[in-house]
Amino acid sequence: xxxxxxxxxxxxxxxxxxxxxxxxxxxxxxxxxxxxxxxxxxxxxxxxxxxxxxxxxxxxxxxxxxxxxxxxxxxxxxxxxxxxxxxxxxxxxxxxxxxxxxxxxxxxxxxxxxxxxxxxxxxxxxxxxxxxxxxxxxxxxxxxxxxxxxxxxxxxxxxxxxxxxxxxxxxx
Numbered sequence: 001x002x003x004x005x006x007x008x009x010x011x012x013x014x015x016x017x018x019x020x021x022x023x024x025x026x027x028x029x030x031x032x033x034x035x036x037x038x039x040x041x042x043x044x045x046x047x048x049x050x051x052x053x054x055x056x057x058x059x060x061x062x063x064x065x066x067x068x069x070x071x072x073x074x075x076x077x078x079x080x081x082x083x084x085x086x087x088x089x090x091x092x093x094x095x096x097x098x099x100x101x102x103x104x105x106x107x108x109x110x111x112x113x114x115x116x117x118x119x120x121x122x123x124x125x126x127x128x129x130x131x132x133x134x135x136x137x138x139x140x141x142x143x144x145x146x147x148x149x150x151x152x153x154x155x156x157x158x159x160x161x162x163x164x165x166x167x168x169x170x171x172x
Contacts, residue, residue: 069156109142
């Protein structure tokens with residue numbers, strides 16, 4: 001039903017029509033979006049997946065799995081209902097990878113702003129304090145893609161954050 005009846009804002013169709021007319025193909029993250037666009041008369045959309053899947057520096061490389069990672073990044077859950085679970089996972093990662101450097105990375109940061117609600121920021125601060133209490137480095141990578149680009153220094157990733165997963169998949 002949603003694919004057939006998805007309501008686009010009034011200003012979207014002229015933009016989509018121009019993209020359709022000016023370019024041979026449009027890139028979509030998923031098949032549902034491609035199908036929805038087709039119902040709106042935009043038939044040149046292709047499912048390519050999220051652009052974060054593709055890091056040109058790693059195209060053509062075989063996937064690798066480091067047996068004893070020296071540098072690990074953990075991205076905790078943003079939602080408060082997963083706070084306790086995130087802390088338990090973080091403690092377990094610390095126990096299992098006791099000789100690794102573990103950095104806890106926050107995609108939304110720990111300060112409320114136009115993208116981060118006070119509840120999300122408060123949750124992140126609690127997670128930041130929990131990480132610091134067990135001796136781990138924390139990073140605020142919000143605000144740009146540069147923070148995620150910094151993931152190239154890590155060999156292993158444990159996460160609740162989908163774009164961090166995608167970044168590691170793209171790096172193989």
